[in-house]
Amino acid sequence: MTSSLTEISRPRRNGGQILMQQLRIHGVRRLFMIPGESYLPCIDAFNEHRDAIEPIVCRQESGAAYMAEAYGKLTGEPGICFVTRGPGATNASIGVHTAFQDSTPMILFIGQVGNDFYEREAFQEIDYRRMFGQMAKWVAQIDRTDRIPEYIARAFTVATSGRPGPVVLALPEDTLWGTAEVDDLPRYQRVHSHPGGSDLARMTALLEQAERPLMIVGGTGWTHDAMRDVAGFAERFQIPVGTAWRRLECFDQRHPNAAGHVGWAMTAELRQRVRDADLILAVGTRLGEATTEGYSVIESPMPRQKLIHVYPEASELGRVFTPAQAIVADVASFASAVAKLSPAVHPQRAAWVERAHADYLASLEPLPSPGPLSLDAIAAIASEQLPHDACITVGAGNYALYPHRYRRYTGPGTSLVPTVGSMGYGLPAAISAKLEQPERTVVCYAGDGCFQMNLQELGVALQYRVGVVVLVFNNSIYGTIRAHQEREFPGRDIALSFENPNFAALVRCYGGQGEVVERTEDFAAALARACEFANRENLPALLEVRYDANGIAPGETLSAIRDAALARQRQASAAE
The missing domain is CATH 3.40.50.970 (Thiamin diphosphate (ThDP)-binding fold, Pyr/PP domains)
Incomplete structure (x- = not known):
C-alpha cells in the first residue's frame, strides 16, 4: 500500500x-x-x-x-x-x-x-x-x-x-x-503586516492637506518592486524622498524625486528642508539618533512636523516619536498598497520636489580638499566609473562620508553599511556580497583603522576565490575621534595616531593585487586595473589611498575645526 x-x-x-x-x-x-x-x-x-x-x-x-x-x-x-x-x-x-x-x-x-x-x-x-x-x-x-x-x-x-x-x-x-x-517541521512562513483601507484613506487626506511633505525611507525588506511602487507613489503625490541614515539603497537616487541622505553630515539645504517640512512620511525607518541628528531636525517626543510613521513593529510606533498617524506595515506590503493610490486633487508641489532634487544634484559636485589626493574627487570618480548596480560596502569612520555623499545608489543590494556604526564591517560584508552575487562588482571602502579590525578575512577571499575590490584610506589616525577631539579639546591631540603596514604589499600575501595611490589623477586608472584583476582572477584587489589627514570630511579640515574651537574658547574666556 x-x-x-x-x-x-x-x-x-x-x-x-x-x-x-x-x-x-x-x-x-x-x-x-x-x-x-x-x-x-x-x-x-x-x-x-x-x-x-x-x-x-x-x-x-x-x-x-x-x-x-x-x-x-x-x-x-x-x-x-x-x-x-x-x-x-x-x-x-x-x-x-x-x-x-x-x-x-x-x-x-x-x-x-x-x-x-x-x-x-x-x-x-x-x-x-x-x-x-x-x-x-x-x-x-x-x-x-x-x-x-x-x-x-x-x-x-x-x-x-x-x-x-x-x-x-x-x-x-x-x-x-x-x-x-522526531519529525522535521516544514519551512517557516514569513508573516507580513499590511496597512488597512482606513489607514490609507487617512494618510491620503493628510498628504493632500500638506504643502511641504517629505518622505524618508529606510529599514529592511526593500525589493526592486517595492522601491518602484514607492517611487511611483512619490511621483503621483509630488513628494521628495530622502534616505535614512546609511539606508542609501532604499531609493534609486537617480530618480527625480530623490532628495538625498538624511542624517549626520547631511547638507545644510537638506537639513533645512527636513525642518521646513510640514509633514514627514517615514517608511520603514525608526528615525533614530543619526537620521534625526540627535532628535533635533525631527524632535522627540513631539515633532514639529506632522508625522506619519509606517513601521512593521507596533511596539516601535509611538515609542520615541508621537505620530499624527501610526501604520503597522512592512515596507513591501505598504509599497504594494500605495501603488494603487492616487490623489483626488492634483497636488501643486512640483517646485518643492524639483528644488529638493536640484539641491541633491548640486551636492554631488566635489568640494575642495587639501593635498595632492582629494577624497571628494576620487569618490566622485568611483561613482562615475563603477557599474550602477555595484555593491558598495563601508565600515565606520569619516572616510565613509565620501561614498555616502558622492555615490548615487540605485536600489537593493547596492549598499551594505552598518547603521550601528561598527568598524571592521566593510571587508566581511564585501566577501559575503560577492559570494551571494558573484557577477556583481563589489567594492569595500575601509579606513586604515577600520580595515585592520578584520583584514584577516582576506584569507576567506583567497580560499573561496572572491574577487572583491578594497579601497583602504590611509591617513594614519582614527580620524572621526580626532575630529571630535579637536572640537572639544583643540590643539591637544593625543593617542589617536598609529603606524601602518604597506597594505598594498600585504594583500599580495593573500594572492591579491595591490597598488598605492597618492594623486587624484592616478586613481581612475588604478581603480580600473583593480576591478579588472578582481573579475579576472577572482581574488582581492586593494588600492591603498594615501591622503592628507587634514582633509577630514567633505568640505572640512581638522585645522578649521581646531581654529573654530579655539575661537569659541577665546570668546567664552572674554565673556567671563
Missing part, C-alpha cells in the same frame, strides 16, 4: 543531524562559521548536505558574524553563523549588536557546555540569555534533542517577523550528541 502523504519518516538521528536538516528545510544555502569542538555533531552533519549548504570557514568570529549579517541584509533571509562557546560568542557579539540595531534577520548558533556541567563555570561557560538579552530578539538554549525542530522553526519566525533582528540559540553538547526520533 502506498504510504499517506501525511506520514513522516522518523529515523533516529543525533542533534547535529536534526539541526542541519532543519536548516536545509528552512532554505539555508550558505552559513558562516569558526569551527569549534563544542558543536562537532553539526560540523559532521555538513557531510549530508554538501549539495545544498555551503559552509564558509572564516578567520575570526566577528568576521563570520558580519558576513552573516550582510547576508541577511542582502537576501531578507536570516544570515546563519556558527561559533564556539565563550570567546567565540564574545567575538561574535558585535555582529549580533549590528543585526539588532540594523534590524537584520540573523541566527547565531553557539556551542555550549553540556547540561551535566552547567552552572559550574565550566570551561568557556557563559549564560547566553543574560549575555545577549539586550541585543537580540530572542535568546534560548535547546536542552532537549527532540525539541530542536521546534526551536529552529521559532528562530526563523522571530528573526523575520515584525521588526527583523537576531536570534541566539545555545547548543549544549549533550543536546547535539543525544539522539531522538
